Amino acid sequence: MDDRPNLTDTDLLGIYLNDHLAGAGLAVDRARILADAESERDPALTDAVRPIADEIAEDRAELLKIMRGLEVPVRRYKIVAGRLAERVGRLKANGRLVRRSPLSPMLELELLRLGVEGKAAAWRTLRRLSDADNRLDPVHLDDLLERAHAQLDTLERLRMRQVTTAFQQTDDQPAHQESLA
Numbered sequence: 001m002d003d004r005p006n007l008t009d010t011d012l013l014g015i016y017l018n019d020h021l022a023g024a025g026l027a028v029d030r031a032r033i034l035a036d037a038e039s040e041r042d043p044a045l046t047d048a049v050r051p052i053a054d055e056i057a058e059d060r061a062e063l064l065k066i067m068r069g070l071e072v073p074v075r076r077y078k079i080v081a082g083r084l085a086e087r088v089g090r091l092k093a094n095g096r097l098v099r100r101s102p103l104s105p106m107l108e109l110e111l112l113r114l115g116v117e118g119k120a121a122a123w124r125t126l127r128r129l130s131d132a133d134n135r136l137d138p139v140h141l142d143d144l145l146e147r148a149h150a151q152l153d154t155l156e157r158l159r160m161r162q163v164t165t166a167f168q169q170t171d172d173q174p175a176h177q178e179s180l181a
Contacts (some may be wrong), residue, residue: 013129014072017063020122021074024060027115031056034108042165045105048158052112052151059119062144066126069135106162113155120148 031053039046067074123145130136 010070010072013070014067014075016125017067017070017072017122018075020118021060021063021067023115023118024056024063027112027119028053028057028060030108030115031112034105034112038105042105045158045162048154049112052154055147055151056112056116056119059144059147062140063122066136070133102166102168106159106166109155109159109162113152113159116148116151116155120145120152123148 031049035046035049035053038049064074123141126136127138127141127145130138130141
């Protein structure tokens with residue numbers, strides 16, 4: 001028998017987990033968009049990002065299972081707000097009017113990395129709460145945290161590769177381009 005009680009404040013935890021659920025949806029969308037946008041330009045980036053996009057989707061599904069186990073209701077309005085934020089984020093100026101900027105993949109990778117950092121923080125929070133809540137499986141949370149760390153390593157490696165690509169000047173490119181910002 002499990003000696004851990006269920007001392008978690010589910011009202012506050014519900015707010016917290018719903019915020020992370022909204023962020024997870026945003027991250028899944030951004031990862032898939034990045035993979036699709038770079039499929040012709042950089043197949044290696046696509047091949048590296050697609051499995052991460054799949055894992056992020058799996059992690060979102062795991063978060064939903066955890067929320068069900070904690071009897072935390074899903075707040076659909078937060079998911080909708082996250083999707084709207086993702087779409088608005090696509091409108092940002094990137095130094096190019098017609099074609100995709102070489103800066104775009106690097107910025108997308110940075111955003112994904114920030115999202116995975118947030119997810120890792122949520123797994124660490126839940127892991128800490130698992131000491132006082134038998135509805136949370138500490139071993140499973142450790143596994144999710146380990147996967148998040150592997151995703152962070154891969155995203156950072158890809159991001160650093162994009163630094164060279166984004167800021168490397170080509171012969172047909174002027175030394176300075178006017179910013180749209």
